Amino acid sequence: MKELIERIRLHGKILRNGILKVDSFINHQVDPVLMDACGREFARRFAHVGATKVLTAEISGIAPAVTAALHLGIPVVYARKTKPVTMPDTVLLTLAPSHTKGVMTELIVSPEYLADGERVLIIDDFLASGATILGLVRLAQAAGATIVGIGTLIEKSFENGRAALSSLGVPLESLAVIVSMENGRIVFEGE
């Protein structure tokens, strides 16, 4: 998606640890107009999959997941990383390694809002190794739901998340695909 790629080109920063910093428009400050455009694009690409719910992980997935869900006209559930007091005693919980923090984090969903028979579209900000998304997949499957698609804003294809998710056999769409960040230069697919 051209607008997102242009924004990454202009304002994305490669940090020393190989992390792509997009804090000025996705991860800390959010450009809501860009997120709305991304949500509309996700809705267009996944219009055919018959999703009944969007699933994401707090925190950075919330903005694109909410706008995608808005344009699809379906609810969104965000997996929590700590169990709030408002959740029932028995929840769905899985562990996933955090890409940017180097530790395991919990992903928790209340069975109240993820039910048997639901058709789940997973939306997240990044696809790197695919570990967080695989955690969301496990939660949805534990609830008896079916994954019908996966959409991410930014895919770092050299971290092989696409291969890790391929056995699911569902459409995987990334709005910007980065094939290399070597020597301080961001190279997008097709360049």
Next chain:
Amino acid sequence: MKELIERIRLHGKILRNGILKVDSFINHQVDPVLMDACGREFARRFAHVGATKVLTAEISGIAPAVTAALHLGIPVVYARKTKPVTMPDTVLLTLAPSHTKGVMTELIVSPEYLADGERVLIIDDFLASGATILGLVRLAQAAGATIVGIGTLIEKSFENGRAALSSLGVPLESLAVIVSMENGRIVFEGE
């Protein structure tokens, strides 16, 4: 705002600890159509204040803050509760008591995205004691920004947050004002 009040009446649940559970449309599962309507209403009520940025706190503030910012056409910054590796070494940090967790939590903003001269509209999901919002106020003031308004989805007026914020002298708008939750019954302002 009628739609929000109706939804709380239908789907809000009072838990034993006096907490209002709205996890089915705001705090875990999100109704994006309702959040978009709330964002539009915030934008209408704060159209005159000349805000240049929306400020909220992760996690539950993000959805209404993003939609408000979308309809105002300005960026949104969400204060983080843990400092991610993408933030610079020196940040703005304040402590605020968490209403639902009973502990102090950190609110952290990067000075990259909250600058001197900025006109800040604070948006959050709940106004109870006002402690979280006062934390956001301190962060904005530490950055040299001016608070121009405060908007919340749900105000529990019996927890006196409005009084705690009154010395700021800025417009404070809540889309649903609850005056009592005694005896398991939610009573809205004007009822």
